[in-house]
Amino acid sequence: MITSTHPLNILVVEDNPGDYFLFTEYLRLTNLPIRELHHAEKLQEALEIIQDHTPDLIFLDLTLPDSEGIQSFTRLNDQAPHISIIVLSGLSDTQIALNTIVTGAQDYLVKGEFDEKLLAKSIQYSIERKKILQKVVENYERYNTLIKATNDTIWDWDLRTNEILWNEGITNIFGFKPIDVQNTIEWHNQKIHPDDRERVMQKIDQCIHEGKDQWQEEYRYLSATGTYRFVFDRGYILRTDQHKPYRVIGAMMDITERKKMQEELLRSQIETQKLITQITIQTQEQERREIGRELHDNINQILATAKLCVDMAMNDEDVRKELLYKSYDNISKAINEIRYLSKNLVPPSLGDIGLKEALLEMIENMTVSPDLNIRIKANDQHIETLSNNKKLILYRIVQEQMNNIVKHARATQADIELKTSRKKAHLIIKDNGIGFDPKQKAKGIGLNNIVSRVEMQNGNMEIISSNGHGCVLKVDIPL
Numbered sequence: 052m053i054t055s056t057h058p059l060n061i062l063v064v065e066d067n068p069g070d071y072f073l074f075t076e077y078l079r080l081t082n083l084p085i086r087e088l089h090h091a092e093k094l095q096e097a098l099e100i101i102q103d104h105t106p107d108l109i110f111l112d113l114t115l116p117d118s119e120g121i122q123s124f125t126r127l128n129d130q131a132p133h134i135s136i137i138v139l140s141g142l143s144d145t146q147i148a149l150n151t152i153v154t155g156a157q158d159y160l161v162k163g164e165f166d167e168k169l170l171a172k173s174i175q176y177s178i179e180r181k182k183i184l185q186k187v188v189e190n191y192e193r194y195n196t197l198i199k200a201t202n203d204t205i206w207d208w209d210l211r212t213n214e215i216l217w218n219e220g221i222t223n224i225f226g227f228k229p230i231d232v233q234n235t236i237e238w239h240n241q242k243i244h245p246d247d248r249e250r251v252m253q254k255i256d257q258c259i260h261e262g263k264d265q266w267q268e269e270y271r272y273l274s275a276t277g278t279y280r281f282v283f284d285r286g287y288i289l290r291t292d293q294h295k296p297y298r299v300i301g302a303m304m305d306i307t308e309r310k311k312m313q314e315e316l317l318r319s320q321i322e323t324q325k326l327i328t329q330i331t332i333q334t335q336e337q338e339r340r341e342i343g344r345e346l347h348d349n350i351n352q353i354l355a356t357a358k359l360c361v362d363m364a365m366n367d368e369d370v371r372k373e374l375l376y377k378s379y380d381n382i383s384k385a386i387n388e389i390r391y392l393s394k395n396l397v398p399p400s401l402g403d404i405g406l407k408e409a410l411l412e413m414i415e416n417m418t419v420s421p422d423l424n425i426r427i428k429a430n431d432q433h434i435e436t437l438s439n440n441k442k443l444i445l446y447r448i449v450q451e452q453m454n455n456i457v458k459h460a461r462a463t464q465a466d467i468e469l470k471t472s473r474k475k476a477h478l479i480i481k482d483n484g485i486g487f488d489p490k491q492k493a494k495g496i497g498l499n500n501i502v503s504r505v506e507m508q509n510g511n512m513e514i515i516s517s518n519g520h521g522c523v524l525k526v527d528i529p530l
Contacts, residue, residue: 058086059174062106064127065139066092066115069473070162074110074139080167083174094118094126101131108178109136113144113151120144124151135181137173145309152304153267153285157181164312204282204303208236210259210296215239224305226275244271244279255286259296264288272303281310323506350388357381405435406442410449410467417453422463425453429469437476441528444504445469445478451500452480452524460484460522471530478526486516501526 061078065071071090078085089104091097094115100106109131113123128136138159140148148159157177160170204220213236221227232238243251247270258266267285274280286301357378364374404412407429414425437445449467456465462484470477498514501524505512510528 058084059107059178060087060089060104061085061108061110062089062091062097062100062104063110064091064094064097064115064123065110065112067112070112070139077165077167077170081171081174083171092116094123097127098130101127101134106131106134108174109134110139111136111156112139113147114141120147121150121154124154124156128155133181133185135177137177145313149267149283153265161309164309203305206239206286206301206303208286208299208301210298213237220303224274224303225272225280228275231275242273244273247271251284255299259288259299262294264290266299266301269306280305280307282306326503326506350385353381353385353388357385406437406446406469407434409442409446413446413450414453417457420457423457423465424463425465425467427467427469429467431470433471434469434476437530441476441508441530444508444528445476445526448478448501448504448526449480455498456480456482456484456522460486462521474530476528476530478524478528480524481521483521486518486520486522488518489514489516 063071063074065074075088078088087104089100089106091100092115094117097109097111101109109127111124111127113120115123118126124136124138132155135157136151136155138148138151138156139162140159141162145161148156148161152159157180158173160173165173204224205218206221207216209215214234215236215238216234217232221232222229240248240252251268251270254268255266265285265287267283269281269283271279272282282303283306284301284303286299288296289298289300290296360374360378360381364371364378367374407427410427410429414427453465453467456462460482462482465480465482468477468479468481502512505526505528508528510526512527513525514522515525516522
């Protein structure tokens with residue numbers, strides 16, 4: 052294990068407060084000696100800190116307010132070529148992070164996919180790699196190129212003899228015994244997955260003959276166990292003074308675990324989308340059934356009664372006036388029922404009256420027991436600055452949960468609270484009803500509707516309830 056010989060001076064370039072806080076916690080758990088920890092939210096701030104201090108190590112987020120992508124790394128590396136840089140990236144920036152490795156970064160970490168052990172290892176090995184790189188720059192061009200390709204399974208291909216030399220990575224990572232490793236390019240090519248082989252060989256041949264200095268590719272590589280591992284392979288093509296290629300030096304990085312995580316995340320996203328689609332269809336069918344039942348059982352009966360009164364009035368002059376009045380009353384009831392039904396179906400004009408007023412109007416029009424007292428707290432001025440789409444999502448969630456409370460909770464008090472903080476909108480709905488056990492009770496169409504709306508906004512939902520102790524629904528939606 053490589054250990055730090057002196058307290059470290061570290062610079063973290065990260066503009067997200069939450070990510071920075073989590074990173075510092077992991078850094079603390081590594082138990083590595085830290086002399087100074089500098090923080091910059093912008094690239095320009097980082098460049099100024101480098102001038103005033105001499106960090107041993109820089110952690111760089113690729114997405115900053117004043118710079119983005121590989122340009123952030125290039126500008127930082129140009130000013131501090133002697134300092135180790137570890138790139139921090141999200142899953143969507145993985146390819147860019149890999150490109151920074153080719154350009155000179157010592158390592159990269161995917162946010163949310165490392166812990167204190169991996170962080171400590173990355174720090175220690177990155178610093179060591181940078182030290183070796185400095186020595187190579189001073190002494191040997193060949194080893195300088197080798198270190199730029201990072202320290203994984205390193206290979207050295209002599210184009211004049213077609214011999215290829217390996218470091219211990221071919222045994223440590225892929226499990227081949229030294230006696231089984233052959234120093235021929237043919238042996239190496241046979242280990243590339245048959246579906247990838249032609250593509251990989253054509254790509255490197257193209258780079259060599261087109262005068263390019265670098266090559267990189269992802270493919271599957273056979274291990275000693277007979278299974279294939281995903282690798283990110285990159286190489287540097289060395290040329291004579293006459294620009295004739297004579298050697299390719301490179302390294303293979305094992306990215307199998309990262310690939311598995313990406314595939315698992317993709318499968319999870321697909322399953323989530325299927326669930327959202329299924330719930331959406333169920334919701335539509337449920338709404339159709341409710342509309343049909345409302346039209347048949349209520350409005351249709353009222354209009355049928357009004358028609359009967361009109362028919363009788365047409366044939367009986369003695370009671371015509373009384374029957375017409377009854378018809379008038381029934382038609383008025385039908386109009387009110389249709390108006391109430393329309394209000395529930397058509398999105399309110401939130402941009403005109405505001406979310407709080409729309410919720411007050413919704414509750415006023417609901418069929419609520421006189422024993423149920425409903426209070427709304429939505430005094431946060433930032434609530435009304437939300438987009439109309441987010442307002443509508445929150446409106447529908449409140450509507451769905453209030454229907455659940457009215458139908459099932461037997462509550463006498465319900466409280467609705469809306470507020471914002473830390474780039475999120477928070478909705479809390481409490482009731483003092485009979486409650487339920489969330490672990491045992493299957494989610495009905497109402498809760499599933501809420502779940503689907505929250506997931507579509509990449510939000511979080513929590514239900515706190517138990518038998519006899521009411522229910523608390525908490526929803527957080529990113530702004």
